[in-house]
Amino acid sequence: MRITKLNVGYMPLVDAAPYIIAQEMGFAAAEGLELDLIRAPSWSGLRDMLAFGRVDAAHMLSAVPVAMAMGVGGIPGRIIAPAVTSVNGNVIGVSQPLYARMQEQGTNLDFADAASIGHGLMRAAGETLRIGVPFPFSMHAELLYYWLSSLGYAAPQGIAIKTVPPPLMADALAADEIDAFCVGEPWGSIAVERGYGSLILPVSAIWSFAPEKVLAVREEWANSEMELLSRLTRALWQAGRWLADPGNLLAASEALAQKQYLQTPSEVIERALSGRLIVDQSGTSRQVQNFLEFHAGAANFPWRSQGSWIAQQLAARLGLDRKQAMTAGRSVFRSDLYRTAMQRTGADLPGASEKVEGGIDARQPAASEGGTLYLEPNLFFDRIVFDPGPHS
Amino acid sequence: MPSEATRLSIVLVEPNKDRAIQIIDSLQDAGSYDIHVIAENTGLARAVVAHNPDVVLVDLANPSRDVIEELSLASGPMDRPVAMFVDTSDDTMTKAAIEAGVSAYVVDGLRADRIKPIMDAAITRFNMFKRMRTELETTKKALEERKIIDRAKGVLMKARGIDEEAAYQLLRRTAMDQNKKVVDVASALVTAAGLLS
Missing domain, CATH: 3.40.190.10 (Periplasmic binding protein-like II)
Incomplete structure (x- = not known):
């Protein structure tokens, strides 16, 4: 396979691990990719690098694409989240x-x-x-x-x-x-x-x-480079699975510690x-428990309801229309693109793309394509359940 | 909205004094502006708000950029709407600014033709900084490589009793045979020698 080079921006944080490990441990190479990892100085700087094409993909705060879709993200442009790369942390x-x-x-x-x-x-x-x-x-x-x-x-x-x-x-x-x-x-x-x-x-x-970081790309790039995006999504998924193995803890810590990454x-x-x-x-x-999750409980699946939750929180505190915000929020968590990327990989995918957030008090089996998927506890401390409700 | 007659006030966030002076010089050449420099990262938000500027210029590499970003949001403490400067009619300037490593926040309603000379001056100056930094890094790297190669030559001269020229030829030939850089072969040799001694 011809190796394609991709510019990927990240912030030097532990949860950038899937991007660094994908490159360092050969998961990117297995998908025919070489990730040129570019360390960003600030979140707004990274967002601009992505929005204006300096990088094609970025390790991004999950709320940033949602805020941009709501029109409060600082700059115009459409950034989407075709995968979640870490939960909590x-x-x-x-x-x-x-x-x-x-x-x-x-x-x-x-x-x-x-x-x-x-x-x-x-x-x-x-x-x-x-x-x-x-x-x-x-x-x-x-x-x-x-x-x-x-x-x-x-x-x-x-x-x-x-x-x-x-x-x-x-x-x-x-x-x-x-x-x-x-x-x-x-x-x-x-x-x-x-x-x-x-x-x-x-x-x-x-x-x-809580969906913490997402893989972020420009929507127009995703549309024109669907195949590349799928390869990147799979490489990140493989890296997340590798990170979830406790046997790799030491190797992972040492890879991240290097001076070109987290120092x-x-x-x-x-x-x-x-x-x-x-x-x-x-x-x-x-x-x-579940302090920082890269893989378990379908951690990488970008649930539409996660985008809705973030949007309704933002709308509530900024005084914006809640319903409109939720529609915008769910539209950037692209579970459809994740499914496209992960088909035929053996990864078990949930049957639904939307769920009630805060409704799981213990690890439990979920309706999935392969019937082997388990979801991790998903609870708010006040036991309030978020129902994204019907949408058009 | 500032009237055409008033001088624009610019806040420059730049901790490095020499750089700040050079940027001010460039801006003064481009037009007549009130320029304030903020060098401290602590209390940055307060300091910017106190100046109530029309334009804020900040190095893209400065982690404090996110503090300015917050000020620019509707919920921020700045009473005037400010946005990251994006010329939607022509985003080559925004791209050029990002390439050069400068970002600008501009008060709402300021006409693009009033901002352009400021952006042009800042972009040119930042590109110069960038070039200087690259040159400095290249020189530093070349120096470091030469040091490693000198040490590797020393190892070979001592171990094999050959002169400096022969040692260098040996390094060069090995590198060519292995399709590697001379400095990589030298570095491996120095590490190995360190382990064996």
């Missing part, structure tokens, strides 16, 4: 003074109970709480808004969620610009390593199956990949 952390106050006030810091930790955080924060997130349109921001408003702390009164680039979170905490943060790994663990923060909750405790010690990366995090300065270790 972000952590919420606080400054040392805030952590100490939470401890003094007796908050049960079990790194699991989103309701009691949320109340504890608000109690300790007092009048105002400023939380840094990497980007305004992100699962980080949406899950923080969801979490705190569900607990009765309506944003934005008293709560400010603001953009701070992850490499600058430390400075922002030190300069007293923020009290807390929500970031993807390795930045949470780096905060702990450097001694300026402690982790209080994985976002998987707010929503146990972070492999033992720090390993924490996120294994779900065993060190959360505070006394070295408390917590094992989190």
